[in-house]
Structures are given as structure tokens and as C-alpha cells.
Amino acid sequence: MNYRHIYHAGNFADVLKHAVLANVIRYFQRKDAAFRILDTHAGIGQYDLSSGEAEKTGEWRDGIGRLLAADLPGDVAALLQPYLDCVRALNPDGGVKTYPGSPRLARMLMRKQDRLSLMELHPDDYETLHVAFDGDYQVRATHLDGWLALAAHLPPKERRGIVLVDPPFEEPGEFDRLADGLAKAHRRFATGTYLLWYPIKNGAPVSAFHQTLKDLAIPKILCAELSVRSDRDTGLAGSGLVVVNPPYTLARELDILLPYLKTCLAQDRFARASRFWIAGESAHEKEDGR
Ligand code: SAM
Numbered sequence: 001m002n003y004r005h006i007y008h009a010g011n012f013a014d015v016l017k018h019a020v021l022a023n024v025i026r027y028f029q030r031k032d033a034a035f036r037i038l039d040t041h042a043g044i045g046q047y048d049l050s051s052g053e054a055e056k057t058g059e060w061r062d063g064i065g066r067l068l069a070a071d072l073p074g075d076v077a078a079l080l081q082p083y084l085d086c087v088r089a090l091n092p093d094g095g096v097k098t099y100p101g102s103p104r105l106a107r108m109l110m111r112k113q114d115r116l117s118l119m120e121l122h123p124d125d126y127e128t129l130h131v132a133f134d135g136d137y138q139v140r141a142t143h144l145d146g147w148l149a150l151a152a153h154l155p156p157k158e159r160r161g162i163v164l165v166d167p168p169f170e171e172p173g174e175f176d177r178l179a180d181g182l183a184k185a186h187r188r189f190a191t192g193t194y195l196l197w198y199p200i201k202n203g204a205p206v207s208a209f210h211q212t213l214k215d216l217a218i219p220k221i222l223c224a225e226l227s228v229r230s231d232r233d234t235g236l237a238g239s240g241l242v243v244v245n246p247p248y249t250l251a252r253e254l255d256i257l258l259p260y261l262k263t264c265l266a267q268d269r270f271a272r273a274s275r276f277w278i279a280g281e282s283a284h285e286k287e288d289g290r
Contacts, residue, residue, distance in 0.1 A: 001121065001122050001168075001170075002170060003122075003168035003170045004053065004122075004125070005043040005044070005047070005101065005125075005168075006044070006047055006048075006051060006053040006054055007053050007054065007056065007057045007059070008057065008059050009043075009047035009049065009054060009059075009060060009099050009101060010047065010049055010054075010059070010060030010063050010064040010065070010096065010099040011059035011060055011062065011063040011064075011236075012059075012062060012063040012226065012228050012238075012239075012261075012265045013063070013197070013199075013226075013236065013238075013239035014060075014063055014064070014099075014101075015063045015064055015067055015261065015265065016224065016226050016239060016241060016261060017102070017166065017195070017197055017239070017241055018083050018100070018102065018105055019079070019080055019083045019257065019261075020195065020224065020241055020243065020250070020254075021083075021102060021105060021106070021162075021164060021195060022082035022083040022086065022105060022109060023079065023082060023083075023247075023249075023250065023253060024162055024193060024195065024243070024246075024247060024250070025037070025082070025106060025109045025110070025162065026082045026109065027247035027249060027250075028160065028162060028193075028247075029109075029111060029114075031160075032113075033113075033158070033160055034113035034114055034115065034158045034160065035114055035115075035156075035158050035160035035161055035162065036114070036115045036116070036117060036156035036157075036158045036160070036161045036162075037106045037110070037114070037115070037116045037117070037161070037162045037163075037164070038117045038119075038149070038150075038153055038154070038156065038161060038162070038163045038164070039102050039103055039106065039116070039117070039118050039119065039164045039166070040119045040146030040147070040149050040150050040163070040164065040165050040166070040167075040181075041119065041120070041121075041146045041164075041165065041166045041167050041168065042101070042102065042103050042118040042119060042120045042129055042141070042146075043101045043102070043103070043120065043125060043129070043166075044101065044120075044125045044128040044129050044132070045101050045103040045104050045118075045128065045129050045132040045133065046090070046098055046099065046100050046101055046103075046104040046132065047098070047099045047100075047101060048097065048098060049096060049097055049098070049099050050097050060096070060099060062228070062265065062267060063265065064087060064096055064099060065096065066264055066265055067080070067084070067261075067264060067265070068084070068087070068095075068096055070264050072260075073260065075256050076256060076257060076260045079253050079256060079257050080257070082109060083105070086100050086104075086105050086108045086109065087099065087100060089108065090104070090108075102164055102166065103116065103118050103129065103132070103133070103139075103141075104132075107133070107136070107138070107139060110138060112138070114138065115138055115139075115140075115156075115158065116133075116138060116139045116140070117139075117140050117142070117149075117153055117156075118133070118139065118140065118141040118142065119141075119142055119144045119145070119146040119149040120141065120142075120143065120146075121143070121144065121145055121146065123143070126141065126143040129141045130143075146165070146167070147177060147181055150163070150165065150181045150184065150185045151181075151184045151185055151188060154185050154188040154189040154192065155188055155189035155192070156189070156192075159191075160191075161189065161192045161193070162192070162193050162194075162195070163185065163189075163192050163193070163194045163195070164195045164197075165178060165181060165182070165194065165195070165196045165197065166195075166197040167197075169198070169199050175198065175204070175205055175208070175209045175212075176212075178196055178198065178209070179209060179212040179213055179216070182194060182196060182213070182216065182218070182242075182244065183216050186216070186218055186244065191245065192244075192245065193243065193244065193245045193246065193247070194242070194243070194244035194245065195241060195242070195243055196241070196242040196243075196244075197239060197240070197241055198239065198240045198241075198242070199236055199238075199239055199240075200225060200227050200231060200236070200237050200238035200239055200240055201231055201234070201235065201236050201237050201238075202231045202232065202233070202234060202237070206240065210223070210278055213242065213278050213279070214278055214279055216279075217279075218244055218279055218280075219279060219280045220244065220245050220246065220277075220279060220280040221242060221243070221244050221277065221278040221279040221280060222242075222243045222244075222246040222250060222251055222254075222275065222276075222277055222278070223240060223241070223242050223243070223275065223276055223277070223278050224240065224241045224243070224254050224258060224273075224274075224275045225238060225239070225240040225241075225272075225273065225274050225275075226238055226239060226240075226258060226261055226262060226265070226272075226273045227239075227270070227271060227272050227273070228262075228265045228266055228267045228268075228271050229266070229267040229268045229270055229271060230268055230270035231270075238272075242278065251275060251277075254275040255275065258273035258274070258275055259273060261273060
């Protein structure tokens, strides 16, 4: 296990993932009923962007750094507010030294009835994560393979849940594991909202992955993609977020958010953003009353 998220925390891919996660959590809170967030690949919880590791790549500067420096249009600012309020709250003196990973972001947004289950397999990162939430009765961090947890921890006893699956993609076969993991999890907990992260880079089998998801016959699957540069070179050009059972508001929110993020975070003229239904658009539009 070589991947350490500290090198990438706050980059353009984290911006999209965390902005959407924050909005999905806020949507769930429209009802009083408790829910659980399961984060199968949690990382260490929050990140020091002034650390040697974060500074080595400086990726955050072209992600959260650009976003915080931007003069956001009103509708975009409103959609980013749940996410950016958390970032600002961690940095009361301005700027961004401390960046919330998905666990810290979720914890900051949760109400007293909500719960958070965190899985992290890297021993050092698990230890940091465990210490960060030690004594917090709403949070449980476990040193466990997230792929096992995905099935084993579902359905949550609250029967309402958000599941974030954010693997490092350092092993071959991760796209297949993601699709298999979703299939198994969805069989156990069909009403959950799932967020699956994937990389867009040269050679990544993204179209085949979308087709595999379509073949699962899961009724509602929305997808958002943001690439900040051409994928001709090596390295991460963009990322995608699959959202199973999305809030009915999310597609329209993405239509506002993605074009803005594309412009704000573009690194060359090949930047692109899109949102599309992998499954269920017509059924969803009907149910939604649109
Ligand atoms: N979700 C985090 C966030 O948004 O702040 C970032 C997670 S990072 C992309 C992926 C994490 O998964 C790393 O911390 C890595 O150590 C961990 N990891 C790798 N394989 C794992 C596995 N099989 N089960 C659980 N965690 C794993």
C-alpha cells in the first residue's frame, strides 16, 4: 500500500467529490430521521496542506486553493456553501492550511442523531484516523478492508445511508472491484445513496466501467465527470463520481456547478465537464415531476 492521500488532498478531484458529498449530506438532513455515512476508504480524516508531503505536489493549489480565491457567482456559491463553510471553519485565520478529508467533512456536517463508520486499511493512516475521532461516540473508525466492509456493514441499522467508496486505484482491477462492490452492496441495501469515485486518465477503462454499471440494472445512476486537462500525458487528468440513488436535486445542481468548476479549475484548453445518467433518467424525471 503506497498510496497516501496527503499528496493529493484538496486537489481538483477532492473538490468535486467533497462538494457533492456535502450536498448529499445536507439533502439527507431535510428529514429528521437519523442516517449513517459509511466511508470505506477513509484516509486520515483531515490534512495539513503546509506539510512537506502536500507541498511536494502542491496539488491543492489548483483545487481548493483556486476555488477559495475565486469570486463565485451567487448560485455556485450557494451550492458550494456546505463544503466551503467546513473548509473555512477549519481555517479561521483565512487561507487553507487544514483541509477536511471526507471523514472530517462528514463529521462537521452531521447532526447529533447521525453516525459515521470509517474504514482504513493502511496501518499508519488508520492510527491517525482513529486518534482523530477517539472518544467521539458518533464515529467509529475500523482497521478493515473497505471492500469487505462495503457488504458486511450494510444495511445500516438506521436504514438510511450514504456510502462513499473512494479507493486509491493503485492496484489493477480497481474498476472491476468498484462495480462488483456496488452490485453486492446494492443487493443488501438497495435504497442507499452511493458515491463511487474513479480516475480519468490515459488508459483508464471508463466506458467499459459505465457499461458494467448499466448492466447491473440498478434503477438510478447519475454520473458527473470533470477533467481539468488533456489525458494525453500520464497522471490524473480528471475524475468521475457515480451517484446511485441521487437526491432528486443533484442533477440540476451539477448543471450549475460543473461548468463553473471546469472554468475555475482548468489547466489547459482540453478541460471538460459533463453529467449524465448511466441508468434511469426517464424514470427519475417522471418521479421527480419534471
Ligand atoms: N476518502 C478520503 C477523502 O476523501 O478524504 C480519501 C481516501 S484515499 C483516496 C484512499 C484511502 O484508502 C487511502 O488512505 C488508503 O490507505 C486507503 N485504502 C487502500 N486500500 C484500502 C482498502 N482495501 N480498504 C480500506 N482502505 C484502503
